[in-house]
Amino acid sequence: MKKQGKVPFGTNSTYVVYRNVKDYGAKGDGVTDDTNAINAAIADGNRCGSGCDSSTTTPAVVYIPSGTYMISTPIIMYYFTSVIGDPLDMPIIQGLPGFFGIGLLDSDVYYPGGASWYANQNNFYRQVRNLILDLTLLPANSLNAGLHWQVAQATQLQNIVINMQPVSADNQQRGIFMDNGSGGFMCDLIFNGGNVGFYLGNQQFTSRNLTFNGCNTGVYMNWDWLWAFKSNTFNGCKIGIDLSNMDNSSGAGGVQTVGSGTLQDSTFINTPIAVLTSFSNNSMATTGGSFVFDNVDFTGATTAVASPNGTTILAGGQKIQSWAQGTVYSAFIAAQQVGNLTCYEPTAASARIQRMVDPPPKPSGLLTPSGTIFERSKPQYEELPVTSFMSVKDAGAIGDGVSDDTAAIQTLFNTVSTNQVVFFDHGAYLIRDTIQVPANIRMTGEEFPMIMVDGSSPTFSDINNPKPAWRVGNPGDVGHVEMTDMVFETRGPAPGAIIIEWNLAGDQPGNAAMWEVHWRIGGTAGTLLQSNICTKTPNLQTFPNAQCFGAFMLMHITSDASVYMENNWGWVSDHELDLPDHNQINIYNGRGILIESQKPTWLWGTAMEHSMLYNYQVANARNVFMSSIQTETAYMQSNPNALVPYAPRSDYYDPTFSECFQQTCYKTFGLRIYNSAYILIFGAGLYSFFNNYDSACLLTSNCQEHMVSLEKSEAIYIYNLNTIAATDMVEVDKVALVPNIPNANWFCHTVSIFEFP
Structure with a gap:
């Protein structure tokens, strides 16, 4: 090429x-x-x-x-x-x-x-x-x-x-x-x-x-907060996974450095000890070594789970639907009599376990014919001839981050055939109006070319009238769209931009998909949202600088859509990457990802960081699978808090924070699930490191009050939930159910299973 x-x-x-x-x-x-x-x-x-x-x-x-x-x-x-x-x-x-x-x-x-x-x-x-x-x-x-x-x-x-x-x-x-x-x-x-x-x-x-x-050992886990393993095979190893590492530097009997993990749809063959663990009834830290097995074949192992002294905890020679070690919370709605009134409110029962558990109900649309969770690796198009690739630069796009490339990209999208691949040569492609991605198209980028949403365009500047910048399909469309190796960002503030709106449903599982597609809002050359303008102001009462607004939302998966996502990072920059100071910065981005899909949707290894209202929100959705999601609360909060400058909107089901009374409550939700069902999450790391850039709150684990909110929902299953410095890990219908204190891990706070059937 x-x-x-x-x-x-x-x-x-x-x-x-x-x-x-x-x-x-x-x-x-x-x-x-x-x-x-x-x-x-x-x-x-x-x-x-x-x-x-x-x-x-x-x-x-x-x-x-x-x-x-x-x-x-x-x-x-x-x-x-x-x-x-x-x-x-x-x-x-x-x-x-x-x-x-x-x-x-x-x-x-x-x-x-x-x-x-x-x-x-x-x-x-x-x-x-x-x-x-x-x-x-x-x-x-x-x-x-x-x-x-x-x-x-x-x-x-x-x-x-x-x-x-x-x-x-x-x-x-x-x-x-x-x-x-x-x-x-x-x-x-x-x-x-x-x-x-x-x-x-x-x-x-x-x-x-x-x-x-x-x-000798397949996986040796020296330390982690959260790890999600899927479809792994251990063949002829002496030990499959070693989780037993202890830090003995304190001289107090050792602290487990393995935080938590999940192992799904995996097989052990001719491997005497499948898993070695130091988890016990008196583990230090309390929830260290939390681990969940889901659909794991141990028939080729003599011992499925063993302690370092050789004691068998779980015998091999069997297939396991679901097994867990750690703390389990089962939430439910309880009836209480108050005078002549019967009141219903959420409550939860907890237990520390190391045993078989009931497997979660898995919607069939999320599964392969063999019953495993669907997965698909990023295509590299190695089977196609060079003539199948259509360069956007050959089609007239400039890619200099200044010229308007909207028309050139749209024209190419409208004319490319289904057996061709649109190739974005490395560059920065400025768009000033909505790009309509047709229902059958494939595209890939050379070393993360940038699609830059021009915030000076009237299309994307109105915070009260948001518009999609990259619109994949129309509502009701079914087809085949693939996107790989691209970065989306803004040029200047774009408070009226929904960066990606995904309407398409795949004609087959994994045919509506994006791999290695990332968002990067501010903090880099060409964005006009850098440390020379948007540096942090922790010592001043901060009113958001309109020059430092990001986007309205990073991604919206609409109700008719289904999408397969893998290794996607939605980063609202917390620090400068290019200017010499590399200083921390304030970028005010409204929302991370909103998932409203009613059809099977998969998120593998995704992260959303530093938006104002929430990082992940699942609203009016069903049949969603997420593995190893990761978030960080916006560093500048509570100066200002989450409600500024993007006021909550009911048409996007935004949180209102109506349960809040103290400043540390008005902070980015790592995960909010609203009016949804059959949501499966295997691994979540939801972190809050600062209160107005002050990390002293880590010492007392109270940088913010709530991290996960479930509202008007059911059939929610979260495995290996890890939070940092959130006083309440989970609230249900605005009632705090899971405190962090009894669930201390060596750095995070961990719950192996939270279920709300």
């Missing part, structure tokens, strides 16, 4: 977005040391490496053709880099016998003394796809990894095979070493051999379709 992606807001007019490592001297012949050539391809163009916190103006696609590339030190992946191999004949990156370094690929280099290039929680926008990583020439006792993956949101691993030395007494090799971060998503990975296939440590993550063949 013609390479015409350009950086719209950079200072180097000759900057190259797409790089082929062979153009930089890599041979891929299985003999030559290609380390320097591959690293040169990545570093070219004065990119964001050592000494750079972050940058969106130096992105790179680094393409590795088929071949075997020998390396002697790590391939260092700079900020905002996608390393992509040939998916039809995957290249091999193989460590030479004298290889020295943390891993064959390194996403965050350590300086001597322990500091790293990038703050682990801010290491955004990275992909690695279609590679074979080979450690088999390295000594088995070398503490090397195939991949050092210390990352945060908008990151992805897909279609990777990691080959290690066969298991032996001295084997120390690890497939993936993840020591820190705030992610994230990965899928379709194979680990062969090694001591540990996946050594993990991160706040929250979704890991789908991982296969572990002949590892």
Whole structure:
């Protein structure tokens, strides 16, 4: 394909977005040391490496053709880099016998003394796809990894095979070493051999379709807050998942560092111990090690769950519908007699368990014919010829972040055929009116091109008359729409913009879908919503600056729609990524995602952060599945509070906060479910870190009052709910039912199961 992606807001007019490592001297012949050539391809163009916190103006696609590339030190992946191999004949990156370094690929280099290039929680926008990583020439006792993956949101691993030395007494090799971060998503990975296939440590993550063949331990969980595993296979491992890690640094008997997790639709084959856990009746912390199994096949395990001393907690040789360890809350409506009146109000019964539980009712539309939750990996279109791709730049779009590209994009959408794919070359495409996405279209982007909604347009400037910017289908439409690898943002304030409105229902499960499509409101070059205008003001009584408004809403899934979402991050910027100060900023975005779908809808590994009224709202909906959702409350609240500047609107079913009396109550709901049923959530990390940028409230766990609100709803099932600094984890019909204090985990507060049948 013609390479015409350009950086719209950079200072180097000759900057190259797409790089082929062979153009930089890599041979891929299985003999030559290609380390320097591959690293040169990545570093070219004065990119964001050592000494750079972050940058969106130096992105790179680094393409590795088929071949075997020998390396002697790590391939260092700079900020905002996608390393992509040939998916039809995957290249091999193989460590030479004298290889020295943390891993064959390194996403965050350590300086001597322990500091790293990038703050682990801010290491955004990275992909690695279609590679074979080979450690088999390295000594088995070398503490090397195939991949050092210390990352945060908008990151992805897909279609990777990691080959290690066969298991032996001295084997120390690890497939993936993840020591820190705030992610994230990965899928379709194979680990062969090694001591540990996946050594993990991160706040929250979704890991789908991982296969572990002949590892000593498939997954070693060093620490986490929340992890969602789905469709994983453990074949011939000694231990499948090790959850037993304890921090003994305090000398008080040890604190569990594994917060919580879920394991769904997974299988253990020829694996003696499937899961090792240190959870017990007197675990420290109280809810540390909370875990839920859903539809797991343990027939190939001698012991399904064991304690470190070898005690069998759950026998193998069986399939499990649902099993849990942790705290369970069952909510219900109770009748109370008050004089001559019978009053009904929500209440809940709690218990600490380690046993079988009743499985949730799963709507058939969410399932495959075999009864598992539906999933579909991001298409890469490797089977299509080059002639199938239609470039928006060839169609007349400019992509400079200033020119109006509305007409060019719409014209292309109106003329493209169903067997073609619209290709957004890297750039920033300004739209000043609604783009109507037809019911049958596929589109993909080169290293996250930006669709910029122009807030100066009358279409998107009226806070009282919101309009969709990117409208997928019309109400009632059924068809096939796919979107991959794109970023949506605004140019200036756009308080009347609904960034994406999704009306389409798929003609088959997963045919109406978006993978790696993200929102980024402010905080970057070209947005006009940066730290020079929108810096935080915690020491002043703050009235929102109209220049720092974001959008009305990030996404609206309407009642006729169904959609499959995977690894989508709705980020209202809390800090600057491009200007040198990297300061925290105030961006006032009205709402995160509103889900009104009555048809099957799946959200895998999504996150919504820092909107004002709510991050996730499910209203008038049914048949929704969510895995590992993550939120953060807007940092500047309660200065101002959630009601400013976007007043609640009944036509969008907004929360009114009518139950509130104190300032810490008027804060972003992490999750609100209104008038809905059959909502299944497997993993939720809903966090509140500040009160007006002051983190002292973390010490007393009261940065805000309520985090999850259920109103006029039923058949709600939440597994591994994790909150931070919310006094009440869950309220039902405005009655607080789940306090945080008795559910303390090592950092979060955790409930293994909350159900409201």
